[in-house]
Amino acid sequence: MDLHQLRHFLALAEHGNFTRAAQASFITQSAFSRSIQSLEHNLGCQLVERGVGGRGFTLTAQGQALRGRARDIIEAMKVLRHDILTGDHAPAPLLSLGCGPAPAARLVPAALAEFIDRHRDTRIDLRVDAPDILKGYLDAGEIEFLIADLRHIRADQGYITQALRPRRFQLFCRRHHPLHTGQDRSFNALADYPLACSSLPTELQALLAERAGRQALPINLQCKHTDVLVQMVTGSDLIGIATEDVVSQWVAQGTVERLSFVDAPQGLLIGGTCFGVVYRVDQRLSVRAVEAIETIARVDASYVATDLGMTQRFALAI
Structure with a gap:
């Protein structure tokens, strides 16, 4: 034929x-x-x-x-x-990576925006998912590296991990929310409102459940994309939970208000997440992947915690 x-x-x-x-x-x-x-x-x-x-x-x-x-x-x-x-037969370079919901909120988009400005011919395959699912993609060779909470990834000798800066979680709400403007600013008042987050460390889930007097965490919504989260928070009495760098950005834009409590438990003040880059020892990184990781580390280094003592109090487990 x-x-x-x-x-x-x-x-x-x-x-x-x-x-x-x-x-x-x-x-x-x-x-x-x-x-x-x-x-x-x-x-x-x-x-x-x-x-x-x-x-x-x-x-x-x-x-x-x-x-x-x-x-x-x-x-x-x-x-x-x-x-x-x-001469268009040469395929465009491909960068394949994965990230958890928390780093996908601000760090990774900011880093990739800077990266793509330098490499406009590069195609990017970005997968946002839970750390264990991302690790499966990594083991299968579908992504070159991932960015997620290092404490939630079991990385043995076959992996290389590069720790980034720790971040704690903060609570936020819409402007003029009853909890923000009212007299009751106790932490227990959270039990009267629905909660939403993109991802949350296990210890904070247990803490919130305990203070709410419930066996299970009273989370009404968990989503991978923080733009969905903030839209729901600004349109309802929903209380959001996100990393402090993301909340600070929304507060600066006048989108939300930060919630603080006079009796906030110490676990909430010091509990957080530690982003990290993970890749396999037996899978050589492409030039684009190496440059992307360097960009992520550089953008991450510009982050300044609102609580400067947090990095000393945060127990980093890798």
């Missing part, structure tokens, strides 16, 4: 007549018929069912199926020829 045979078959299907199709293909009718027969022989099936006495024809089921596919094949060959002649 070759492209000439496919073009002849499409001409036959379009004109509905062997004579007119042969004329449109600029070959004799006998040569045209042999081309169609040769195509049927190569495919091992009948494409055309000829009428009695050689008058007229109909496409068989296989012929109908080939009609659409042949058009796609010829069009793809045109694109391939154009790409080769114009």
Whole structure:
């Protein structure tokens, strides 16, 4: 089977007549018929069912199926020829990485924005998911590295980890929220409102559940994308929980208000998350991946905690 045979078959299907199709293909009718027969022989099936006495024809089921596919094949060959002649055949560099919901809120977008400005030819495959799922992608070779809470990833000798700065979590609400403007600023008042977060360390989940007097954490919404989270918070009495760098950004924009309590438990003040970069020892990083990790580390280094003593109090477990 070759492209000439496919073009002849499409001409036959379009004109509905062997004579007119042969004329449109600029070959004799006998040569045209042999081309169609040769195509049927190569495919091992009948494409055309000829009428009695050689008058007229109909496409068989296989012929109908080939009609659409042949058009796609010829069009793809045109694109391939154009790409080769114009030098567009080289694939664009690909950067594949994963990150947890917390670093996806601010750190990773800021770093990738800076990275893509320097490498505009690079395609980026970014996967936002839970750390254990990201680790599966990493082990399967689907991503080159990931950024997530290092305490939630079991990294043995087959992995390299690069710790970033720790961040604690903060509570926030919409402007003029009853809890923010009211007299009751006790931590226990949280039990009267729904809660939402993108991700939360296990110890903070237990802390909130204990202070709310419940066995299970009273979280009404958990999502991977903080833009969904902040939209719901600003449109309801929902209380949001996010890392302090993200909350600080929204507070500066006037979108939300930071919640603080006179009796906030010490566990909330010191509990947080430690972002880190993880990649496999046996999988060599591409040049783009190395540059992306360097960019992430540089952007992360510009982060300043609102509580300067937090880094000394935070127990980093890797």
